[in-house]
Amino acid sequence: MIVDVHTHTPTHRDAVPPSERRAYDRWRPDRAVVTTNSWADYDEQLAAADVSIVFNIALPDPLGGTGIPTDPARINESTAEFAAADPARRIGFLSVDPTAPGSIEEAERCRVELGLRGVKLGPNYQRFDPLGPAACELYRWAERHGLPILFHQGTSPIRDAPLRYAHPLTMDEIALAFPQLRIVMAHMGHPWQRDTIAVIRKHPHVYADVSALPYRAWSFWECMRLASEWGATHKLLLGSDFPIATTAETIAALRDVNAIVEGTALPRVPEEEIEAIIHRDALAALGLERPAPGEASDARGDASPPAGGPGDATEETR
Ligand SMILES: [Zn+2]
Known part of the structure; x- marks a missing residue:
């Protein structure tokens, strides 16, 4: 099974009207990225993945400074609708600004009513202190309910995004305080991949994804070599960062x-270490169940394993 742990919710359900097409030229050194895309574009570019994790980032600005248009009022709804449309292949993560009033209530609503099963945060883009009390309250909630958190880590071309909020060593502090919390450090914290390796090798539930790394050939080889030498490639997960790249x-x-x-x-x-990354069971690593085909896509109510549809009854009781 191939799991792509890092993809962004498509911006449009149907084909993108030419007038709404957007591209951003600073995500990759080799080419511009079209940041508007349809559900069909997503499926085409994710064709190599059996299952994917998909999310938005809760940002107040519709362009989010990231070039990916997102409706601030439908951050979690648009992800939930997209995941529910193909629940055997897509797992939706919620996003909230932990410092906003009612953020835990919103996270709980996303978990219970929308069936979102993890959390995506970008403390630098969202401009909150990842070690502050509000963030820690969200981590406590996620740990209690068994929801993994995928953090943007490392640099970005966005100027108004403080780097100290995205430094990998911050994750060491979080993992020390919340030892049962499943964490994915995006992009191996580039360009601080070696700091990321130092973190993932010591914390059993902290992983890193390899998204956004391959376009820089030397640092990609170097960080993969470092991860191998430090015995940490078993903590690396496949991720494309769609729409930045395909699976x-x-x-x-x-x-x-x-x-x-x-x-x-x-x-x-x-x-063999490369192939193991490609085929890693990231869902098991993150404590996520793969939903059965045909499973009802509505609310599940709690963090217990998803209930099977009627056709799964024998499977369940076997
Ligand atoms: Zn991303």
Whole structure:
């Protein structure tokens, strides 16, 4: 099974009208990224994944400073609708600003009523202190209900996004305080991948995704080598950061990571460790159940394993 743990909710249900098409040229050094996309675009670009985790980031500004248009009033609804449309293949995560009044209530509503099963946060984009009391209250809630949190980590081209809120060593503090919380550190905290490796290797429930790394060939090879030397590649998860890249493109780049050292005496990233990342059961790592095909997509009510549909009764009781 191939799980893509890092994708952004498509901006449009149907085909994007030309007048609403947006592109952003600072996400990748090699090309601009079209940041508006339909549900069909998502399926096409995620075709290589069996299951994906999908989310928005709760930002007050409709463009969010990120070039990905999002309706601030429908941050979680749009993700929930999209996930519910194909519940066997998509797992939706909620997003809230922990410092906003009622954020825990909103998170609880998303969990119980919308069936969202994890949390996405970008403390630098959202401009909240990831070690502040409001954030810690959200972590406590997520830990109690078994919801993993995927954090944006590392740099970004957005100027108005404080880097200290996205530094990987912050995650060490959070994991020390919330040892049962499942955490994914996005982008291996680039360009602080070695700090990320130091964190994921010591905390049993802290992982990192490899999204957004492959377009920088040298630092990609270097961080994968470092992760291998430090015995941490088993904590790395596949992620594309759709619409920044496709799942297939990310898998191909992983398999090509050693191309840059071909013909040199520099060591290779072991192929078997690369394949293990591609095929890792990220859902099990994050404590997420893969929903059965045909499962009802409405509210589940609590963090207990999702109830099967009528057709699953024998499976359940076996
Ligand atoms: Zn992302």
